[in-house]
Amino acid sequence: AQSVAQPEDQVNVAEGNPLTVKCTYSVSGNPYLFWYVQYPNRGLQFLLKYITGDNLVKGSYGFEAEFNKSQTSFHLKKPSALVSDSALYFCAVRDAGRGSTLGRLYFGRGTQLTVWP
Amino acid sequence: EAQVTQNPRYLITVTGKKLTVTCSQNMNHEYMSWYRQDPGLGLRQIYYSMNVEVTDKGDVPEGYKVSRKEKRNFPLILESPSPNQTSLYFCASSLSWLNTGELFFGEGSRLTVL
Numbered sequence: 001a002q003s004v005a006q007p008e009d010q011v012n013v014a015e016g017n018p019l020t021v022k023c024t025y026s027v028s029g030n031p032y033l034f035w036y037v038q039y040p041n042r043g044l045q046f047l048l049k050y051i052t053g054d055n056l057v058k059g060s061y062g063f064e065a066e067f068n069k070s071q072t073s074f075h076l077k078k079p080s081a082l083v084s085d086s087a088l089y090f091c092a093v094r095d096a097g098r099g100s101t102l103g104r105l106y107f108g109r110g111t112q113l114t115v116w117p
Numbered sequence: 118e119a120q121v122t123q124n125p126r127y128l129i130t131v132t133g134k135k136l137t138v139t140c141s142q143n144m145n146h147e148y149m150s151w152y153r154q155d156p157g158l159g160l161r162q163i164y165y166s167m168n169v170e171v172t173d174k175g176d177v178p179e180g181y182k183v184s185r186k187e188k189r190n191f192p193l194i195l196e197s198p199s200p201n202q203t204s205l206y207f208c209a210s211s212l213s214w215l216n217t218g219e220l221f222f223g224e225g226s227r228l229t230v231l
Contacts, residue, residue: 032212043207043222044120044160078165090159094181094218103167104175107219109159 002027002101004093006108013081014116021076021111023091030096033074035065038088038110045062047089051096061085081115086111120143123208123223130198131231137211138193138226140208148214149191150175151183153204154225160207167214187201198230 003026011020021049025031032051036044048059063078074091091108095101121142130136142149150165151176162175166185180202182194189201194200205227209220 034219036220036222041225044209044220044223045222050217092160093212098215103150103165103173104162105150105220106162107152108119109157116175 001071002093002095002104002106004091004106004108006089006091008111009109010112010114011055012114013115015083019078019081019085019113019115021089021091021113023074023076023108024072025074025093026072027095028080028097029094029099030098030099031074032094033067034094035059035063035074035076036090036092036107040087043081045051047076072089078082083115083117086113086115087107119221121208121210121221121223121228123206125226127227129231132199134199134218135190136195136198136228138206138208138228139196140191140193140223141189142191142208142210142221143189144210144212144221146210146212147188148218149185149213150209150211150220151181151191151193152207152209153177154207155204163193163206175217195228198228200230202228203230204228 005024034049035047050067058064094105151163152160164183166172208223
């Protein structure tokens with residue numbers, strides 16, 4: 001069964017420090033992996049995705065994520081955090097195949113990132 | 118402006134009173150989906166539609182109905198709402214679901230069932 005785990009409900013970092021938001025996944029086939037961000041009282045916004053190719057993918061607002069197939073992880077990273085990065089972050093996975101789960105996208109529970117000035 | 122529009126944004130209703138949450142996108146997207154967001158549970162998929170007249174169940178379809186009669190609209194129907202359907206609902210769409218599948222989300226509809 002497809003699933004996503006975000007092991008940390010909350011991540012706190014000081015502005016200017018690097019940040020990591022963790023995500024591990026489980027899919028039966030090859031994964032398509034996504035990160036979304038949600039600001040208060042807003043819908044989710046797409047940040048970045050891994051489909052195939054280079055394991056390090058770059059996205060919006062200076063974020064990047066590293067796909068690690070052996071560890072089934074897709075951690076979100078940023079070299080230098082900003083206060084404005086404070087938000088709720090969701091990891092999501094779908095199976096790249098065209099089987100019965102074609103239309104399904106599975107989200108983690110979310111990680112609240114707080115960046116302190 | 119490209120967007121996914123949901124209405125109403127806020128609604129308080131009573132148990133058993135049928136309601137519809139509308140969703141419309143102006144991007145000619147084939148794929149549309151409904152999610153509910155609950156604290157500690159993340160987003161859970163209710164229903165999705167790969168194209169007009171094609172809908173399928175997600176993780177939590179019980180108590181909900183959908184229809185996709187035209188490409189731009191994907192309403193979510195609660196025939197007899199119950200308090201456990203109190204939640205924040207999001208509609209989303211995707212142009213390239215079959216290839217990559219990033220979603221565009223609406224702003225959400227906060228529903229309270231008393």
